[in-house]
Amino acid sequence: xxxxxxxxELLLVADAVAREKSLDREKVLDVLEKAYQKAGRAKYGHEKxxxxxxxxxxxxxxxxxxxxxxxxxxxxxxxxxxxxxxKFKPDIKVGEFLVDPLPPIDxxxxxxxxxxxxxxxxxxxxxxAQQYDEFKDRVGEIINGVVKRTEYGNLMVEIGRAxxxxxxxxxxxxxxxxxGDRVRAYIYDVREEPRGPQIFLSRTHPGFLAKLFAQEVPxxxxxxxEIKAVARDPGSRAKMAVISRDSSIxxxxxxxxxxxSRVQAVVQELQGEKIDIIPWSANTATFVVNALAPAExxxxxxxxxxxxxxxxxxxxxxxLAIGRRGQNVRLASQLTRWDIDILTEAEESExxxxxxxxxxxxxxxxxxxxxxxxxxxxxxGFNSIEELAxxxxxxxxxxxxxxxxxxxxLIRRAEQxxxxxxxxxxxxxxxxxxxDEVAAIEALTPxxxxxxxxKGVRTLDxxxxxxxxxxxxxxxxxxxxxxxxxxxxxxxxxxxxxxxGEAAAASHGGSEEAGHD
Numbered sequence: 001x002x003x004x005x006x007x008x009e010l011l012l013v014a015d016a017v018a019r020e021k022s023l024d025r026e027k028v029l030d031v032l033e034k035a036y037q038k039a040g041r042a043k044y045g046h047e048k049x050x051x052x053x054x055x056x057x058x059x060x061x062x063x064x065x066x067x068x069x070x071x072x073x074x075x076x077x078x079x080x081x082x083x084x085x086x087k088f089k090p091d092i093k094v095g096e097f098l099v100d101p102l103p104p105i106d107x108x109x110x111x112x113x114x115x116x117x118x119x120x121x122x123x124x125x126x127x128x129a130q131q132y133d134e135f136k137d138r139v140g141e142i143i144n145g146v147v148k149r150t151e152y153g154n155l156m157v158e159i160g161r162a163x164x165x166x167x168x169x170x171x172x173x174x175x176x177x178x179x180g181d182r183v184r185a186y187i188y189d190v191r192e193e194p195r196g197p198q199i200f201l202s203r204t205h206p207g208f209l210a211k212l213f214a215q216e217v218p219x220x221x222x223x224x225x226e227i228k229a230v231a232r233d234p235g236s237r238a239k240m241a242v243i244s245r246d247s248s249i250x251x252x253x254x255x256x257x258x259x260x261s262r263v264q265a266v267v268q269e270l271q272g273e274k275i276d277i278i279p280w281s282a283n284t285a286t287f288v289v290n291a292l293a294p295a296e297x298x299x300x301x302x303x304x305x306x307x308x309x310x311x312x313x314x315x316x317x318x319x320l321a322i323g324r325r326g327q328n329v330r331l332a333s334q335l336t337r338w339d340i341d342i343l344t345e346a347e348e349s350e351x352x353x354x355x356x357x358x359x360x361x362x363x364x365x366x367x368x369x370x371x372x373x374x375x376x377x378x379x380x381g382f383n384s385i386e387e388l389a390x391x392x393x394x395x396x397x398x399x400x401x402x403x404x405x406x407x408x409x410l411i412r413r414a415e416q417x418x419x420x421x422x423x424x425x426x427x428x429x430x431x432x433x434x435x436d437e438v439a440a441i442e443a444l445t446p447x448x449x450x451x452x453x454x455k456g457v458r459t460l461d462x463x464x465x466x467x468x469x470x471x472x473x474x475x476x477x478x479x480x481x482x483x484x485x486x487x488x489x490x491x492x493x494x495x496x497x498x499x500x501g502e503a504a505a506a507s508h509g510g511s512e513e514a515g516h517d
Contacts (some may be wrong), residue, residue, distance in 0.1 A: 037052040040102065045077065048077050051066055061104065063103075066078075066098070067100070069085035069095070070095075135187065135199050139189060139190055142186055142211045142212065143185060148179065154166065165201065166202070167200070170200075170202040172270060172271050173235045184203075185202060204234035212269055213262075216263075217254055219251075224245055225251045227241070233327055233330075234270075235272070236274070237274045237328075239276045239278060239334075240276070243280040252279055276293060278290040285302055288338060298345060309339070309341070310348075321342050359382075359383065366414070366417045373410075376401060385414050385417055391411070396411065432450065434449050435459050437459070437460050438457075438463055441491050443484055443487060463489065464492040464496065
């Protein structure tokens with residue numbers, strides 16, 4: 001019996017589908033083989049291992065059943081004992097297959113429908129895989145497409161053989177597109193999802209502006225000028241920081257172009273979005289000053305740990321520095337990645353005077369000195385009594401108007417003040433019930449111990465039960481960081497793990513649970 005059926009038209013179908021869908025001919029034939037295989041299993045049994053092959057030259061279709069030779073049969077439909085298999089094929093080994101040819105299938109209506117579904121689904125899966133492979137490495141590119149349809153304000157954009165999604169919130173405000181309109185957008189994400197690869201486009205992404213400039217400015221494309229940062233308020237205003245690797249080329253001038261031709265081309269694409277191009281600087285303070293342009297800046301105070309900076313501007317520049325609805329300072333903050341606080345010169349002067357008065361009053365009261373001496377100490381940069389108490393006598397005596405006798409007396413008074421204050425805090429700590437064991441932890445100052453007592457943290461167990469962020473909140477972030485808080489909490493827990501500590505810890509845990517119950 002002939003176990004093969006010649007179907008040369010299959011090769012013609014495969015060629016046609018491959019050309020139409022721009023797929024590999026071999027992949028299309030793989031799909032056709034799966035379709036015959038599924039039809040074969042529908043006829044001879046889904047549990048059986050039925051396989052189909054198509055001859056790549058003649059289109060001949062062969063159907064066969066594969067049975068694995070095994071020592072112990074676990075599935076009778078797909079396996080056969082090795083001793084029986086050797087009756088049919090003497091040299092067969094465990095793990096090899098007996099291949100039995102099957103009669104060709106005369107497709108009925110149901111089998112033909114099943115085969116068609118498999119072919120359609122298989123071709124679609126290959127198309128999706130090919131689309132994902134094509135676009136997964138194109139994230140960060142600008143692409144041109146045609147709006148195919150609109151769904152709830154989101155645009156489905158045809159880009160070649162694929163479809164991409166341009167969501168409503170990724171469109172520049174007030175711009176609208178209709179079906180058939182051409183659109184340029186930035187590919188910011190490509191994801192492989194169950195329904196196929198999803199390509200996400202944006203016209204508001206900072207990368208869109210950067211790539212538009214790369215298309216307009218040859219120096220950026222060639223790598224001579226680098227875009228270091230971009231901040232956008234889409235459709236309204238943007239700031240872009242640039243740097244040149246060639247000292248003879250002005251990065252700002254190159255991006256602006258002759259009579260603004262280059263920047264205007266980008267502005268038109270972005271619906272009139274105003275673009276400030278500023279020089280990037282490795283010096284953070286200089287970069288912040290540049291980022292706040294066109295406002296003038298007279299002073300910048302950096303807080304490295306907090307990632308904040310205070311910027312002082314002339315009184316008449318305040319509105320310009322802040323911008324309409326805070327736009328200028330917000331974009332500058334996004335560009336530099338620093339939190340920026342704007343002060344006028346008058347506000348800064350008033351605050352400085354208030355701070356001077358406060359610190360002067362502190363020294364007058366604590367050291368029992370007059371305003372002149374207290375003012376001299378503040379002017380020299382002393383912020384606290386502790387600083388004064390631990391300052392070398394020679395350094396203090398070198399201040400104009402002071403001598404060694406005055407220095408000795410100031411240090412003595414500062415030390416006496418600290419002793420009195422610590423004694424008062426110790427009495428307050430004891431009155432609050434904070435135990436000596438807690439006070440013995442070195443990192444805790446008398447003031448910190450009082451703060452703990454006021455929050456009901458009195459014993460080692462109370463302290464050990466705290467999380468580090470809770471301890472920082474009680475003491476104050478200005479006086480303690482999270483690492484120090486962790487060390488203090490671990491020191492408080494040490495008694496749980498001393499001799500017999502396991503039992504104590506278990507007992508503590510049990511009592512805590514009982515308390516919760």
